[in-house]
Amino acid sequence: MSEQQDLETQAKQLGERLGFLLASSSLPEDVKEAIIVMLPEMTPEQMDALTHMLEQNIAGTAEVEAKEFVANIKVIEERHQTEAQALQEKAINDLKEIERLLDQAES
Numbered sequence: 001m002s003e004q005q006d007l008e009t010q011a012k013q014l015g016e017r018l019g020f021l022l023a024s025s026s027l028p029e030d031v032k033e034a035i036i037v038m039l040p041e042m043t044p045e046q047m048d049a050l051t052h053m054l055e056q057n058i059a060g061t062a063e064v065e066a067k068e069f070v071a072n073i074k075v076i077e078e079r080h081q082t083e084a085q086a087l088q089e090k091a092i093n094d095l096k097e098i099e100r101l102l103d104q105a106e107s
Contacts, residue, residue, distance in 0.1 A: 014047060021054035026061045 018039070022032050035050065042050065 012052075018047070018051060018054070021051060021058065025054050025057045027057065 022035060026030070027035075039047070
C-alpha cells in the first residue's frame with residue numbers, strides 16, 4: 001500500500017470515528033453542526049483533541065445514565081416492596097374476615 005493510500009485510509013477511519021462520536025454525543029445539534037463545519041480546517045492534533053473530548057462526553061453521559069438507571073431501579077424496587085406488603089396485609093385481613101364469617105356460620 002502506498003503512503004497516499006495509507007493516509008487516505010487513516011483519514012477515512014478518523015472521519016468515520018468522528019462521525020460516530022458526534023452522532024453519539026449529547027451535544028446540541030447546533031454545536032455538532034459547527035464542529036462539522038470546522039473539521040476541514042482542523043489540524044490532526046486538534047482532531048485528536050476533539051476525538052478525546054467527544055469520547056469523554058459519551059463516557060460521562062453513559063455514567064450519568066447508569067446512575068439514573070440504578071436510581072430508577074431502586075425506586076421501582078421500593079414501590080414493589082410497598083405494594084407487595086400492602087397486598088400481603090390485605091390477603092391476611094381477608095383471610096381473617098373469612099375465618100370470622102365461618103366461625104359465625106358455625107355458631
